[in-house]
Amino acid sequence: MTDSPLFALTMARIREFAREPGAVFWTFGFPLLITVALGIAFRDQGPPQQRVAVLEGPRAVELAAALRGESKDKGNLLLAVEILPADVAAARLRAGAVVLTIDGGARAGDPIVYRFDPGRPDARGARRAADEQLQRWAGRRDALPTRDETAVARGGRYVDWMVPGLLGMQLLSGALWGTAWNIVNARQRRLLKRLAATPMRRGHYLLSYRLAGLLFVPLQVAVLFLFARLTFGVHVQGSLLSVFALSLFGSWSFAGLGLLCAARAQNSETANGLVNLVTLPMFVLCGVFFSSNRFPGFVQPLIRFLPLSAFNEALRHIVNDGASLLSQGVPLSILLGWGVLSASVALRLFRWT
Amino acid sequence: MGSSRRSITIFACPHYTSAFDGAALGSEHGRREVARRSRIVGLETMEAAIRLQGLVKKYDDVTAVAGLDLEVRRGECFGLLGPNGAGKTTTVEIMEGLTKPTAGVVEVLGLRWDKDGAELRARIGVTLQETKLFEKLTVEETLRLFRSFYDPGRARDVETVLRELQLGEKRQAWVQKLSGGQRQRLAVALGVMGDPDILFLDEPTTGLDPQSRRALWDTISALRARGKTVVLTTHYMDEAEFLCDRVAVVDHGKLIALGSPAQLIDDIGGHHLVELSTDVPLAPEAVSDVAGVRSARADSQGSLALSIGEPHVALPALFTRLATRNAKPTRLVSRAATLDDVFLSLTGRTLRED
Numbered sequence: 001m002t003d004s005p006l007f008a009l010t011m012a013r014i015r016e017f018a019r020e021p022g023a024v025f026w027t028f029g030f031p032l033l034i035t036v037a038l039g040i041a042f043r044d045q046g047p048p049q050q051r052v053a054v055l056e057g058p059r060a061v062e063l064a065a066a067l068r069g070e071s072k073d074k075g076n077l078l079l080a081v082e083i084l085p086a087d088v089a090a091a092r093l094r095a096g097a098v099v100l101t102i103d104g105g106a107r108a109g110d111p112i113v114y115r116f117d118p119g120r121p122d123a124r125g126a127r128r129a130a131d132e133q134l135q136r137w138a139g140r141r142d143a144l145p146t147r148d149e150t151a152v153a154r155g156g157r158y159v160d161w162m163v164p165g166l167l168g169m170q171l172l173s174g175a176l177w178g179t180a181w182n183i184v185n186a187r188q189r190r191l192l193k194r195l196a197a198t199p200m201r202r203g204h205y206l207l208s209y210r211l212a213g214l215l216f217v218p219l220q221v222a223v224l225f226l227f228a229r230l231t232f233g234v235h236v237q238g239s240l241l242s243v244f245a246l247s248l249f250g251s252w253s254f255a256g257l258g259l260l261c262a263a264r265a266q267n268s269e270t271a272n273g274l275v276n277l278v279t280l281p282m283f284v285l286c287g288v289f290f291s292s293n294r295f296p297g298f299v300q301p302l303i304r305f306l307p308l309s310a311f312n313e314a315l316r317h318i319v320n321d322g323a324s325l326l327s328q329g330v331p332l333s334i335l336l337g338w339g340v341l342s343a344s345v346a347l348r349l350f351r352w353t
Numbered sequence: 354m355g356s357s358r359r360s361i362t363i364f365a366c367p368h369y370t371s372a373f374d375g376a377a378l379g380s381e382h383g384r385r386e387v388a389r390r391s392r393i394v395g396l397e398t399m400e401a402a403i404r405l406q407g408l409v410k411k412y413d414d415v416t417a418v419a420g421l422d423l424e425v426r427r428g429e430c431f432g433l434l435g436p437n438g439a440g441k442t443t444t445v446e447i448m449e450g451l452t453k454p455t456a457g458v459v460e461v462l463g464l465r466w467d468k469d470g471a472e473l474r475a476r477i478g479v480t481l482q483e484t485k486l487f488e489k490l491t492v493e494e495t496l497r498l499f500r501s502f503y504d505p506g507r508a509r510d511v512e513t514v515l516r517e518l519q520l521g522e523k524r525q526a527w528v529q530k531l532s533g534g535q536r537q538r539l540a541v542a543l544g545v546m547g548d549p550d551i552l553f554l555d556e557p558t559t560g561l562d563p564q565s566r567r568a569l570w571d572t573i574s575a576l577r578a579r580g581k582t583v584v585l586t587t588h589y590m591d592e593a594e595f596l597c598d599r600v601a602v603v604d605h606g607k608l609i610a611l612g613s614p615a616q617l618i619d620d621i622g623g624h625h626l627v628e629l630s631t632d633v634p635l636a637p638e639a640v641s642d643v644a645g646v647r648s649a650r651a652d653s654q655g656s657l658a659l660s661i662g663e664p665h666v667a668l669p670a671l672f673t674r675l676a677t678r679n680a681k682p683t684r685l686v687s688r689a690a691t692l693d694d695v696f697l698s699l700t701g702r703t704l705r706e707d
Binding site for chain 1 (some may be wrong): 486543565
């Protein structure tokens with residue numbers, strides 16, 4: 001087997017990768033750093049706290065006490081209250097450091113003025129909570145008795161939602177950079193030309209990239225999910241086998257785009273540009289850091305058709321909802337379509353010199 | 354030929370520099386030449402290794418090869434000699450099947466690239482001009498990788514090739530750690546891995562130090578001695594003279610001379626060149642009729658440049674003439690003519706000018 005050119009080429013790829021500390025870091029270390037950073041930013045701290053400011057004035061102290069006094073006992077929304085001079089409070093409101101300012105007026109009986117940006121959902125919530133507190137403090141009584149039961153769904157936290165998207169991003173960028181950059185680099189250094197002058201079967205060379213790349217995929221998946229489980233308690237609800245299988249399939253599909261970027265580019269600058277052109281919009285559009293539902297309705301079908309969206313959708317169903325791989329027919333077909341189409345166009349365009 | 358020529362470059366290759374032993378060197382040269390010619394005569398009946406007919410290659414608005422007819426014989430070392438940009442690399446890359454010609458016929462080992470590409474690639478070996486290989490693979494890993502591309506029955510043994518190219522000590526070294534000479538030896542090693550019928554070497558010693566060049570010349574000579582056809586491009590005339598049975602001098606994509614190095618030198622009228630300065634300045638006419646002197650002219654530094662056939666006839670006669678003219682030589686250099694002189698006389702430029 002060691003005489004087989006495909007085996008020899010794949011081994012050469014693996015050796016080159018393993019001997020390049022930078023490549024190893026970007027493949028394994030960097031995604032973990034992103035996971036840690038995002039995990040810390042969005043870690044669970046109980047119900048989220050909103051910062052509000054009471055403007056300095058004769059009633060400021062009692063209003064602030066009223067807001068602080070009961071806010072811990074009731075309601076899900078906690079308010080962090082401070083008393084600030086009017087100009088400081090206005091500046092903080094503009095900067096988003098507080099979401100709501102409360103002006104108690106000069107005398108008792110003056111209307112209380114809430115100032116906030118209604119475009120911010122958290123500001124609207126803070127305004128409702130603050131008003132509720134103050135009305136109760138002033139003597140309003142609830143007409144209906146109520147009771148709250150809180151339930152945090154398994155797999156429903158932000159970090160649970162984020163980790164599959166990170167894997168998608170990692171596999172997409174790994175597949176694209178791994179193929180496009182290396183191939184274009186080999187073309188630029190005329191290694192492709194040298195290889196083209198041997199009886200090497202040209203398909204073997206391109207296939208070796210996919211084989212070597214696929215070899216690293218299970219490792220990437222295992223490292224990321226193990227880390228996410230140990231640090232953030234992210235559990236895979238579906239079968240791990242489905243996760244691995246989908247990841248291999250997704251990576252295969254993405255590598256076709258890598259070949260396409262590498263088909264003609266004569267230097268690594270061009271290749272870098274092409275890879276960024278393909279990956280960056282997908283990172284934004286395809287629900288990696290925030291849900292793609294935030295984009296307007298008319299672009300939704302388009303977004304859903306992108307390979308990274310399809311991958312993330314299927315992976316989230318498996319990881320967060322416990323779905324089976326086979327139930328993900330639509331996203332799998334989209335990935336298959338992209339993989340076949342991009343690779344066949346790439347092979348047609350490919351230049352060895 | 355033209356008289357507005359620059360001074361002849363004094364040629365600094367150890368085996369051709371000499372002040373007065375030109376005659377002895379000439380006779381050795383002659384012996385080598387006889388051996389060469391007899392070999393070539395024997396080969397003429399054989400099938401050509403490469404045949405180019407009316408070869409043209411145009412890139413957008415540049416014509417790299419402008420109608421080239423060439424035949425490389427089996428078993429010879431054939432040199433394409435010319436300055437940078439003469440179309441040498443384009444020509445070999447067309448022979449190697451890496452570039453498609455705009456027009457013309459290309460036959461390699463009796464086969465055509467468009468029909469028999471796979472077979473041809475298995476039967477040729479290639480060393481490109483300055484290829485970068487897999488920087489993070491070792492020498493041995495690189496050789497084994499390339500070996501895997503060839504028919505295992507035909508491919509050469511890695512150990513033998515390591516020894517042949519003196520790369521044994523570096524077998525575990527990463528390619529990126531190799532010196533220029535070692536890289537070039539590795540490139541040649543990869544070229545011979547498939548035991549090719551024809552080995553192409555594109556500027557094999559450009560950028561190497563003199564020692565590495567000599568070592569590589571010896572290696573190439575050894576390959577040639579094993580009966581391989583070698584096609585090399587170079588802009589070093591000493592390299593072509595040392596290695597090549599026949600040389601095609603190309604300039605601006607056209608063939609301007611073809612023959613063995615000695616033939617080409619003969620054709621410019623004399624094996625030897627004498628540069629002479631005297632205390633009493635002499636006009637070229639003062640020595641042009643000396644026995645054995647074929648031509649004489651004044652060079653730009655005010656000394657005389659003579660082209661002579663046989664130094665042992667011309668030199669004594671020249672001293673006699675100087676004595677009768679009461680002129681003492683202040684500087685006299687006699688050297689064998691080189692392909693650089695050939696190129697200079699054909700184009701009015703030296704090979705190393707761009």
